[in-house]
Amino acid sequence: MSNAEQAHWTDDAELDAIPPLRDEDDRLNRDWIDQIVDLIAMKDENEVARYMAPLHASDVGDVLEAISPADRFELISLLGELFDYSALTEVDDAVRLELMELLPNTDIARGVQELDSDDAVYILEDIQGEDREEILDALPTFERLALKRSLDFPEETAGRRMQTEFIAIPPFWTVGQTIDYMREADDLPDDFHQIYVVDPSYNLLGTLALDRMLRAKRPAVIKDIMNSTIIEVEAEEDQEEAARVFERYDLVEVAVVDETRRLVGVLTVDDIVDVIQEEAGEDIKRLAGVGNEEISGNVWNAVRSRLTWLGVNLVTAILASLVIGMFDATIQQMVALAVLMPIVASMGGNAGTQTMTVAVRALSTRELDSYNVRRLITREFLVGVVNGVVFAIVIGLVASIWFASPLLGLVIGAAMVINMIAAGLSGILIPLALDKLKIDPAIASSAFVTTVTDVVGFMAFLYIAALAFNLF
Amino acid sequence: MSNAEQAHWTDDAELDAIPPLRDEDDRLNRDWIDQIVDLIAMKDENEVARYMAPLHASDVGDVLEAISPADRFELISLLGELFDYSALTEVDDAVRLELMELLPNTDIARGVQELDSDDAVYILEDIQGEDREEILDALPTFERLALKRSLDFPEETAGRRMQTEFIAIPPFWTVGQTIDYMREADDLPDDFHQIYVVDPSYNLLGTLALDRMLRAKRPAVIKDIMNSTIIEVEAEEDQEEAARVFERYDLVEVAVVDETRRLVGVLTVDDIVDVIQEEAGEDIKRLAGVGNEEISGNVWNAVRSRLTWLGVNLVTAILASLVIGMFDATIQQMVALAVLMPIVASMGGNAGTQTMTVAVRALSTRELDSYNVRRLITREFLVGVVNGVVFAIVIGLVASIWFASPLLGLVIGAAMVINMIAAGLSGILIPLALDKLKIDPAIASSAFVTTVTDVVGFMAFLYIAALAFNLF
Numbered sequence: 001m002s003n004a005e006q007a008h009w010t011d012d013a014e015l016d017a018i019p020p021l022r023d024e025d026d027r028l029n030r031d032w033i034d035q036i037v038d039l040i041a042m043k044d045e046n047e048v049a050r051y052m053a054p055l056h057a058s059d060v061g062d063v064l065e066a067i068s069p070a071d072r073f074e075l076i077s078l079l080g081e082l083f084d085y086s087a088l089t090e091v092d093d094a095v096r097l098e099l100m101e102l103l104p105n106t107d108i109a110r111g112v113q114e115l116d117s118d119d120a121v122y123i124l125e126d127i128q129g130e131d132r133e134e135i136l137d138a139l140p141t142f143e144r145l146a147l148k149r150s151l152d153f154p155e156e157t158a159g160r161r162m163q164t165e166f167i168a169i170p171p172f173w174t175v176g177q178t179i180d181y182m183r184e185a186d187d188l189p190d191d192f193h194q195i196y197v198v199d200p201s202y203n204l205l206g207t208l209a210l211d212r213m214l215r216a217k218r219p220a221v222i223k224d225i226m227n228s229t230i231i232e233v234e235a236e237e238d239q240e241e242a243a244r245v246f247e248r249y250d251l252v253e254v255a256v257v258d259e260t261r262r263l264v265g266v267l268t269v270d271d272i273v274d275v276i277q278e279e280a281g282e283d284i285k286r287l288a289g290v291g292n293e294e295i296s297g298n299v300w301n302a303v304r305s306r307l308t309w310l311g312v313n314l315v316t317a318i319l320a321s322l323v324i325g326m327f328d329a330t331i332q333q334m335v336a337l338a339v340l341m342p343i344v345a346s347m348g349g350n351a352g353t354q355t356m357t358v359a360v361r362a363l364s365t366r367e368l369d370s371y372n373v374r375r376l377i378t379r380e381f382l383v384g385v386v387n388g389v390v391f392a393i394v395i396g397l398v399a400s401i402w403f404a405s406p407l408l409g410l411v412i413g414a415a416m417v418i419n420m421i422a423a424g425l426s427g428i429l430i431p432l433a434l435d436k437l438k439i440d441p442a443i444a445s446s447a448f449v450t451t452v453t454d455v456v457g458f459m460a461f462l463y464i465a466a467l468a469f470n471l472f
Numbered sequence: 473m474s475n476a477e478q479a480h481w482t483d484d485a486e487l488d489a490i491p492p493l494r495d496e497d498d499r500l501n502r503d504w505i506d507q508i509v510d511l512i513a514m515k516d517e518n519e520v521a522r523y524m525a526p527l528h529a530s531d532v533g534d535v536l537e538a539i540s541p542a543d544r545f546e547l548i549s550l551l552g553e554l555f556d557y558s559a560l561t562e563v564d565d566a567v568r569l570e571l572m573e574l575l576p577n578t579d580i581a582r583g584v585q586e587l588d589s590d591d592a593v594y595i596l597e598d599i600q601g602e603d604r605e606e607i608l609d610a611l612p613t614f615e616r617l618a619l620k621r622s623l624d625f626p627e628e629t630a631g632r633r634m635q636t637e638f639i640a641i642p643p644f645w646t647v648g649q650t651i652d653y654m655r656e657a658d659d660l661p662d663d664f665h666q667i668y669v670v671d672p673s674y675n676l677l678g679t680l681a682l683d684r685m686l687r688a689k690r691p692a693v694i695k696d697i698m699n700s701t702i703i704e705v706e707a708e709e710d711q712e713e714a715a716r717v718f719e720r721y722d723l724v725e726v727a728v729v730d731e732t733r734r735l736v737g738v739l740t741v742d743d744i745v746d747v748i749q750e751e752a753g754e755d756i757k758r759l760a761g762v763g764n765e766e767i768s769g770n771v772w773n774a775v776r777s778r779l780t781w782l783g784v785n786l787v788t789a790i791l792a793s794l795v796i797g798m799f800d801a802t803i804q805q806m807v808a809l810a811v812l813m814p815i816v817a818s819m820g821g822n823a824g825t826q827t828m829t830v831a832v833r834a835l836s837t838r839e840l841d842s843y844n845v846r847r848l849i850t851r852e853f854l855v856g857v858v859n860g861v862v863f864a865i866v867i868g869l870v871a872s873i874w875f876a877s878p879l880l881g882l883v884i885g886a887a888m889v890i891n892m893i894a895a896g897l898s899g900i901l902i903p904l905a906l907d908k909l910k911i912d913p914a915i916a917s918s919a920f921v922t923t924v925t926d927v928v929g930f931m932a933f934l935y936i937a938a939l940a941f942n943l944f
Contacts, residue, residue, distance in 0.1 A: 026713065027841050066843040092839075101797035177511045182686050191725065192683050193665055210682035211664050214654050243497065247749065248530045250742035252665065252724050269741050270722035273748060277719065280752030281833055284759065288829035289822065295834045295844060299854045306826050310859060313822045314866065317815040324814070328807040335800040338810035342796070342817065342926070343789040350761065350785045354778050361753055362767045367564075369499050371538040372767060382771045387782060394786065454814070 014122055018051055033066050040071050040078065048078045061090025064099075065296065073102045085111030089122045092296040100127055100274045109138035116190055117143075118271055119161040125160065148166060149264070158242045159235030160267030161275065162256040165189035168196045169222060171205050176218030191268075193252045197226045202262045204230055204255050232257045239275045244366065246272045285363050286442035287357060289313070312447045318346070320454035326464040328472040336403045337465050340412055344461045347391060348419035348453030355380050355427025356449050360441045365432060377428055384424025388417035411468050415461035419453060426452040490523055493531060505538050512543050512550065520550045533562025536571075537768065545574045557583030561594045564768040572599055581610035588662055589615075590635040590743055593622045597632065621736070621798050630714045631707030633747065634728040634737030637661035640668045641694060641824060643677050648690030663740075665724045669698045674734040676727050677701055704729045707736055711747045716838065718744045720899050755836055758914035761785070761830060784919045792817070792926035799934040802943040808875045809937050812884055816933045820891035820925030826919050827852050827899025832913045835903060856896030860889035887933035891925060898924040 012106060019031045032051075039047045052060065054074075064072050064087065074082050076099070085108070088096050100108065100123075112120045112135065124147065124207055136144050146164040147371040153159025153241035166189060178195065182188065194215065197206045206226035216225050233242045233256040243255060246269060282292060289309025293302055324331070324341070331338050359376070362368035368376065400409030430448045431441035466472050491503045504523075511519045511622050524532065536559065548555050557580070559767070560568050572580065572595075584592045584607065596604055596619065608616050618636040625631025637662060641650055650667065654660065667685065669678045678698035688697050704727040705714045717726060718741060728737040754764060761781025765774055796803070796813070800909075803810050831848075834840035840848065864885035872881030902920045903913035938944050 026716065026838065028843070030842065033843065065839075066841070098694075145784075179686055182683075188683075188687070191681065209663065210652075210662075210686060214651055214682060214686070215660070216657065219826060229526065242621070244498065247742075247745055251526055251532075252741060269724060269745070270719075273719055273722075273741070273745060276745060276748050277752070277837065280749070280756070281837070284752070284833050285829060286754050287756065288759070288825050290826045290829055293830065295830060295839055295848055299858065301853050302830075302851060302855045303858045304854070306823070306859065307862070309826065310819060310822060310863060311817060314815070314863060317818040318870065320818075321811050321815055325536055325811045328811060331810050332804065332807045335804045335810075338803050338807075338813075339793050339796045339800060342930075343786070343793055345814065346789040346792070346922075346926075347782060350782060353760050354762045354781065356767065357588065357757060357762055358767060358774075361756050365749065365753070366498065367537075367767055369538065370502065371500070371505065376767055379771050379774060383774045383778070386771065386775045390779070391782060391786060398790065400885075434834060450818075454818075458814075 001073045021055065021063075028062060028066050031163070033063070036063065036075070037067055037071060040067070040074050040365070043074075043078065045078050048075065052079060053082065053150055057086040058090040059086050059419065060087035064091050065095055069095075069098060072099060076103065081110075083111065084114075085123065085412075086115055086119045089119050092128065092294045093296075094301070096123070097126055100131075103130060105134045106138060109135045113139055113143060115149060116163050116165055117146050118161055118268070120147055121160060123150060136224075137336040142157075151233055153394075156239050157235065158233045158239060158256050158267055159265070160236045161242070161271050162235065162267050163189060163241050163271075164265045166263075166266045167192060168198045168202065168263060170199075171221075171226070172225035173222050174218060175213055175216045175220045175222065175225070177220070178213065178222060192266075195367060196255055196263055197222055199262055204232055204261070204263050206230065207255070212383065213447055220358040226307050229408055231255075232261075232263075233267060234259070240279050242267055243272050243275045243279065247276075275430055280365075283360065283442045286440065287360060287446060289446060309447075313450075316451040316454065319451060320458055323455050323458045324462065327458075327466060328461055330419075330466045335468060336354065336405075337462060338418045340399055340408075341394060341458055341461050342421050344412060344415045345454050345457035346397075347416060348423045349450050350423075350459045351384065351387060351420050352423035352427040352449040352453045353446065355383070355424050356445050358430055359428050359431040360445055363435050363441055372433065377425070380424040380428045384421040385417070388420030391420065392416040396423065407468055408465070412461060414464055415457065418460040422456040423449070423453050486747065489633055493535075494629040495528065499533060500538050505535070508535065508547070509539055509543060512539070512546050515546075515550065517550050521554055524551060525554065529556050529558040531564040532556065532559035532564050536563050537801040541567075541570060544571060548575065553582075555583065555808040556586075557595065557664035558587050558591045561591050564766045564775070565598065566766055566768040566770075568595070569598055572603075577603055577606045578610060581607045585611055585615060588635050588637055589618050589622060590633060590740070592619055593632060597623060597627065597657045625707055628710060628711050629707065630705045630709045630728050630739055630935035631737070633711050633714070634707065634739050634744050635661060635743075636737045638668055638735070638738045639664060640670045640674065643669050643671075643693075643698070645694050646694045647694065647697070648687045650685065650694060653694065664738075665740075668738070669694055669734055670735055676704060676729065676733070676735050678702065678723055679727070686729040703727070704733075705739060706731070712751050714739055715744050715751065719748075746821075751836075755832065757910065759832060759918060761918060769829070779814045779917075782894055785922075786925065788864055788919055788923040791923060795927050795930045796934065799930075799938060801933055802938045805943045806937070806941060808877075808880060809934060812871055812875075812880075813930055813933050815867060816884060816887045816891050817926045819867075819888060821922050822895075822931045823856065823859060823892050824895035824899040824921040824925045825918065827855070827896050828903055829904040831900050832917055835907050835913055840904075843906065849897070852900045853893065854891040857889070859896075860892030863892065876916060879940055880937070883937045884933060886936055888931065890932045891929040893926050895921070 020029055021032050023029050036048065036051050039051065087404050088099065112123060125136065127135065136147060150162065150164065152414060193210060195208045196204060197208060199205055206228040208222060208226045212225060231245065231249055233245055235256050235258050238357065252269045255263055256267055258264045285292065289306065291305030293305040395416055396409035396413035399412045400406045426449050431445045434441040434444050492501055493504050495501050508520065508523050511523065560571065584595060596607065599607065608619060622632060622634065622636065627726045665682060669677060669680060671677055678700040680694060680698045684697060703717065703721055705717055707728050707730050724741045726739050727735055728739055730736045757764065761776030761778065766778040831840065867888055868881035868885035871884045872878045898921050903917045906913040906916050
């Protein structure tokens with residue numbers, strides 16, 4: 001877009017006012033979206049630019065997600081060089097992948113070049129094969145090599161998430177020299193919060209937060225004012241581990257080093273905030289047996305992400321049915337048992353899920369360790385006893401009255417206590433065992449716990465009933 | 473501790489080496505903990521200090537959580553003035569409250585005074601009544617007033633989490649003046665990442681990131697280089713809303729303003745990281761019907777946090793039993809129905825939970841809005857159809873062979889398809905309805921969804937069976 005055109009839409013006082021992008025609930029404003037969709041349909045380049053220009057990249061991302069796939073591509077085309085590719089780091093994977101397919105590789109290369117390396121990697125990592133090569137080849141050598149190095153680290157590691165732009169200085173510089181260097185250098189990162197002090201082979205000697213530097217006088221020597229407690233993250237380390245380091249030490253930036261301890265990049269807290277959200281979301285979904293699906297995924301993505309878990313659940317449900325089948329003669333003589341048996345299993349399943357959720361969350365935030373594990377097992381056993389007794393009394397009374405049989409009330413009460421204890425113990429022991437076996441407890445616990453509570457629930461209830469009423 | 477003593481433990485080369493605090497899995501090292509427990513038992517002040525001094529506050533918090541309640545109090549007493557009270561912001565609420573009970577109010581007042589106001593508020597907010605007054609009275613006037621103001625904001629708001637230490641300057645200052653001011657002022661916050669530009673009545677005019685200031689020349693005027701896109705959070709706003717602002721705009725600090733838009737504090741990203749973890753944990757626990765419990769809570773806390781949900785579940789389980797009870801004559805004639813019926817209900821419950829989890833998470837991260845909701849409802853319906861058909865075929869074959877009755881296979885298959893569709897639709901529609909009614913979908917969805925899938929599951933299966941086999 002030429003300057004003349006730009007002047008046109010910024011200076012013209014007669015232009016209509018743009019409605020606010022978000023309503024008071026912080027959701028996108030329907031008017032705004034309707035208007036941009038109309039403008040896209042009319043291919044009104046100037047008005048589209050006037051609407052989009054003030055937006056932050058993440059707002060642009062939200063707008064892209066709110067409009068149709070065809071409009072997304074059209075909007076980016078209309079914006080041309082005004083489109084900031086970092087908006088693509090703010091949209092769902094499905095939306096980004098689809099756009100990447102549509103956009104010409106040369107445009108992507110141009111857009112990616114303007115980004116900090118962490119954002120560039122985020123966009124490129126999902127592009128495979130020839131397309132990725134073509135885009136990388138269109139980049140200047142320095143950027144290409146930096147991106148290739150990041151892309152060589154495994155997914156979800158610190159190396160993948162790091163930004164390769166950072167400021168590294170020798171320890172013998174003064175504050176004055178450093179400030180002068182920063183005033184003159186033109187390839188500085190977009191935002192930075194600390195400076196890295198390194199030896200000639202780029203080994204980290206210390207860090208210097210900007211506020212410390214600003215408070216020091218110009219002649220002060222860096223090595224005297226730097227923080228020499230070194231906190232660093234290895235490039236091969238999992239991003240979740242890196243996030244824990246941030247949380248533990250309240251960091252805004254951390255150094256990333258390679259296997260020879262050379263400084264290769266920095267992780268910034270905004271990426272870590274995304275990692276924390278992502279990992280928390282993964283835990284929630286895994287507990288419910290949902291793969292890493294997004295709401296923008298299509299039917300097929302969703303079916304696939306859920307089939308495995310439903311398949312596992314079918315096996316455990318059939319297992320529970322086999323238990324019931326062992327007592328078919330008993331049930332035939334007393335249909336009330338068939339009516340009541342799901343209650344025992346369902347209460348156990350819920351109690352087990354409660355304990356399991358607490359345990360899985362504590363394992364994933366590393367709150368659960370060998371110092372509190374014994375206490376926690378005892379606690380969950382006792383919680384099972386207490387809740388078991390409470391609900392045994394309630395359901396015992398209900399069943400006695402409903403079927404006019406105090407003995408049936410006693411039977412279901414006893415089964416309830418047994419199953420609630422089984423629920424508490426399996427809810428804590430199964431996640432612990434999976435964690436010891438290095439299996440993610442969030443993924444697998446639920447299936448095992450509900451198998452235990454179903455089998456124990458049906459078995460205890462039907463067996464005690466058969467004994468009590470002599471119905472073998 | 474005197475300097476002489478300090479010299480003793482830092483200079484003595486014959487002292488035993490301290491083992492590493494953490495093992496390679498990042499968990500506390502048992503040797504380290506055993507040794508500190510022994511040192512506490514021996515009341516060896518110097519050695520305790522030598523072990524504890526190098527630790528970051530959050531490591532101190534982890535150590536406190538790993539040792540017994542009696543040892544915790546003894547450890548803090550042995551450390552005396554060396555104990556950094558910010559460690560208390562890193563422990564579970566239960567541990568902190570118990571310590572607050574034991575520690576003298578004068579010690580707490582002294583410890584709290586050294587902290588940034590956000591940490592001080594975090595510690596004081598759980599202390600009630602006289603104790604809180606006593607501690608506040610022991611503080612210097614300025615600190616007391618700042619803390620009181622923060623404590624006046626409701627819990628879990630930006631005002632509660634904010635830090636009242638920040639740097640505010642007028643727009644007409646130069647970079648040089650600002651740097652000189654920072655070099656001389658001695659009441660600066662511990663860490664800061666940007667400077668706030670305000671008018672005489674403390675209305676925010678803009679912000680200046682430290683890296684921008686460092687790159688500017690001394691004579692540059694602040695108002696020319698400041699960022700005048702104002703992003704601010706209201707003090708009364710929920711901390712979760714504030715966290716969303718951080719995520720959206722990739723911030724490290726944000727201004728907090730009161731109802732007259734005066735700057736009253738700043739929120740920093742380290743607190744926001746904690747908020748995000750906390751809120752994600754709350755979502756996970758609420759979905760499983762667990763209150764806001766911690767693993768350090770006792771049996772009674774845990775029982776209480778889970779009773780409500782189990783009570784609700786009991787009601788829904790009885791409801792399902794009533795449905796089964798309507799078909800007792802049918803079951804009596806064909807016990808196979810009792811054996812198979814839990815499978816249909818259980819598969820529906822799981823499929824419903826999957827959909828519900830995706831919906832709840834998307835609502836809580838604000839990914840779900842009026843632009844994708846219709847598409848999502850259609851998707852979940854179709855997922856229900858596809859998964860329903862897939863598992864109808866599998867369970868239909870299993871049931872046909874198990875009970876040598878192809879008709880029974882057809883019956884259970886039909887019931888499965890119906891229940892999977894009910895699961896998909898209730899899994900999305902119930903959270904949406906609750907959200908519209910301003911009820912947290914994470915808390916209440918699960919009970920409603922499983923009621924639907926239980927009732928529909930048992931009803932569809934038994935009714936179709938009764939029809940097919942003419943068993944009324």
